[in-house]
Amino acid sequence: MEILTPDIARYLDGLADRPSEFREMERIAESTNFPIIGPASGQLCYLIARMIGAKRIFELGSGYGYSTAWFARAVRENGGGEVHHVVWDKDLSERARKHLDKLGYTDLVRYHEAEAVATLRATEGPFDLIFNDINKRDYPASIDVITPKLRRGGVLIIDNLLWSGRILDPSDTSEDTEGVRAVTRRITESDEWVVSIVPVRDGVLVAYRK
Numbered sequence: 202m203e204i205l206t207p208d209i210a211r212y213l214d215g216l217a218d219r220p221s222e223f224r225e226m227e228r229i230a231e232s233t234n235f236p237i238i239g240p241a242s243g244q245l246c247y248l249i250a251r252m253i254g255a256k257r258i259f260e261l262g263s264g265y266g267y268s269t270a271w272f273a274r275a276v277r278e279n280g281g282g283e284v285h286h287v288v289w290d291k292d293l294s295e296r297a298r299k300h301l302d303k304l305g306y307t308d309l310v311r312y313h314e315a316e317a318v319a320t321l322r323a324t325e326g327p328f329d330l331i332f333n334d335i336n337k338r339d340y341p342a343s344i345d346v347i348t349p350k351l352r353r354g355g356v357l358i359i360d361n362l363l364w365s366g367r368i369l370d371p372s373d374t375s376e377d378t379e380g381v382r383a384v385t386r387r388i389t390e391s392d393e394w395v396v397s398i399v400p401v402r403d404g405v406l407v408a409y410r411k
């Protein structure tokens with residue numbers, strides 16, 4: 202199920218101003234069927250990072266660097282800092298280096314070819330913003346590692362929390378769908394967060410750490 206009608210999704214994507222290399226990365230995603238956050242969600246991430254003046258950002262599940270590019274753009278405009286790109290696929294990490302180099306963000310990005318939650322555990326915090334886009338079954342357990350690494354007043358963004366509407370199908374009890382449901386309950390029922398799920402593309406959870 203598409204959350205937005207195709208016309209509305211296209212309209213929102215069209216409002217996101219971005220460099221041509223971003224568009225090239227979008228074309229690659231389309232032709233290879235790779236799940237990037239896309240322009241409207243990317244713009245939302247960029248906006249949030251700009252609004253909180255983020256200088257230290259950690260991404261879990263970075264792909265070939267499309268979401269990283271939006272965060273690096275924000276960090277550059279915030280006066281510089283670092284964005285951690287973490288993916289366990291060597292090929293994706295290498296491709297990300299090429300795209301982000303073309304965009305002029307190499308000095309801002311720290312690359313890790315490794316499992317994302319373990320890498321965050323081993324990296325010194327605090328971060329202003331943490332973005333989570335790993336395998337959905339691993340979302341719930343990641344929160345125990347993420348929370349202490351995020352500064353108070355920082356923002357956690359988690360992608361795919363509407364999961365193409367599968368969360369509403371009681372017969373879907375797959376590990377990934379249950380992971381999305383569990384992390385949603387965990388964050389929305391906790392007193393530690395102020396939270397909203399923004400229904401852009403596949404649903405973007407935005408949580409402010411009180």
Ligand SMILES: C[S@@+](CC[C@H](N)C(=O)[O-])C[C@H]1O[C@@H](n2cnc3c(N)ncnc32)[C@H](O)[C@@H]1O
Pocket residue numbers: 236237238239261262263264265266267268269287288289290293315316317318334335336339
């Ligand atoms: C949805 S894609 C990332 C898309 C990227 N955030 C973007 O929007 O451009 C998730 C990627 O993270 C990798 N991945 C999933 N779980 C991971 C984990 N626990 N540690 C490291 N990489 C992971 C997947 O193999 C995949 O390449």
